[in-house]
Amino acid sequence: MSESNCDHDIDLEKLVRGQYEAENRPSENEVGGRVPDFGYNVLNREGLLYEPIVDREHLSSGGEKPNWPNDADFAVCLTHDVDEVSLYSARQEVRNTVSKIRHRRSTGQAMKDLIKGGMRTIRKTRKRQDPIHCYERWLEAEEKVDAKSTFFFMPEQTNKPHETDSDYRFSDTVIFDGEQYTVAEMIREIDARGWEIGLHPTWNTYDDVEELKFQKGQLEDVVGHKIVSVRQHYLHYDVTKTPRVHAKAGFKYDSTLGFNDNIGFRFGTSYPWNIYDLENNEKLQILEIPLIIQDGAMLRSNRGLRLNEELAYDYMLRLIENVREVGGVLTLLWHPSYIHKEPWWRLFSKTLNYLSEQDIWIGSLQDIGSKWSNKTPLRNIP
Template sequence: MFDKLKENEELWDLFTRKEEYSVTFRDAYERFPYYLSSHRNIFEPRVSKFLVENGLKPQYPDGKKFAVCLTHDIDAIYPDKLYPIVGPVKALSRGKLAEAVKAPFSRVNRKWNPCWNFREILALEAKYNAKSSFYFLALTSEETDFNYNIKDLETELGFISDSGWEVGLHGGHESYNSLEDIKEKKRRLEEVLGKKVVGYRNHYLRFRVPDTWELLSKAGFKYDTTFGYSDCAGFRNGMCHPYRPFNLNEGRQIDILEIPLVIMDRSLLKDYMRLNVKKAWECTKHLINTVEKYNGVITILWHNNMCIDGENLRYYEKVLEYCAEKNAWITSGEEIYNWWTSKIEPGN
């Protein structure tokens, strides 16, 4: 694959993200944002298109044409401190009396906590014959964005894993740039889960090309699915297929599989692109249809606190329904990794 790509300098530079090797400016979270990229046609996977035209022919279980890598970042399991006050007002405005009664006690009663919704998410996905990956933080109480102690989630982690869904690591703010931090958080999560974790995504999508891939490989991860833009949906390096990254500094492939992120809920609807539901759905459909066209893998990130009753949950189910109607293989990052490395990589 690399030899063929190298023949096309423009696509090789895009695939390897050459422009990110000499960055003079990053955003507030030390990320390389889409608005600084010279690659403007982000909604078309130009590199994957080239590879398909030159012989890449992925196949998926049961003859499915494309795959959906379905994922959730678990940033918080306890509502915001203002939720017990604001929650009842919002619930009453929607005519949800029972929810309004529960909201004031949501931070002390798990049964009434809308963010403690892992089993509800599993049930919804099972309805569409789908599975997913849950990436959990393993922070200490002194770290930025600490919201929960991973040790308190042993039962839930076990239930998710035993049900056939995946538990992976959601690295902390500084993990993307620290091997020691990545290893320590991996150890904490594995200690609670009781088995090795293979999948990773960094908090706030913080990432440094090619350094973060190298650190994750050294830490023992098999795949990463951080690599997408926070400020725009689409194909960051023109790929809609999993791939082994290439380190331009050392002239070699990195021993980790990247399953690139394409759609994040907050990119579309909340913090960045700020699309209304109609425009967001047009964008989502285009990206799904495009990945189907090239027999690719589309990675979708939907946070657990965006899977609470309301418009965001309805949107998420609409995505599941649309992909299921297209007969996509909707599954976890771990299953994508296992299939790609055993069935597709050996032949390419």
């Protein structure tokens, strides 16, 4: 691929294959057991995080813009990671505390966790109306603009526990559409209404096919059909291992490759691509639909960009324009567990309204993925 007309030294083929990431990302142990984020990305160091440089190069070297239905300018993929189902569940708080204590090495710290967990449980049982028990609001907002998203749910069991695992069970109860449902019933209802259910697997699945299959099977038992889409919890993903694990577990679409603390194009592209297996030097049959913007990266107050609502909207408009210019896919993630935070919900509604006035094609991960695979000729990148 030609590097002409570019004012950077990035090898785009190497970028999309994940080789820069494999070379530059430190191990979790080197960054305190956390997921390394945008600071280690080669594009950030070059000041190119918000630029879809791969897509621009594709177009400037004679490649065609992707074809979207109705000749839309670009596509929007809407997603939600369901990390928690309730804010005020005492049962979930007890499970959460037990899990934390199990992962503590010191007895002193375990005691502190136990006391804190006990206090939280007492506070939570006093509350009545759970402010995130209004999942129907996401469906209603999306239905108004003729959109259906992907909801990524976590499994309820794991053989390889980690302190970030979910604390909900499929038998827990929630209020949905004004009525009491179990989580399993709500998942089936969302599925039956035509939204997509994807898997949000736990931290320790990123390198373990059997564990990932085990978790996928749990959600498939709930919905009664195959699950094809995945996004790793905490975006915990190793580019040298996870693509192969996803493919072997039978997924077709992944949308993990974005950032927790920033927004932008982690691999320099808004176009879906067949992810590369670096060990076996081959393209896999799993399509990566990269995550471009998530709510928490912009709006959390203690990490990430820490933007206010207005500035977050300005950042988003800039990325929307960049995706429009290349006719790519703008993948958005909004967490249902933050619906009680008004600026977060307002930003979602405002963005959805703005997008609905543009010439877009909007859908779930599966919608976008199947359209891309069937109708758009795959680029010669990588």
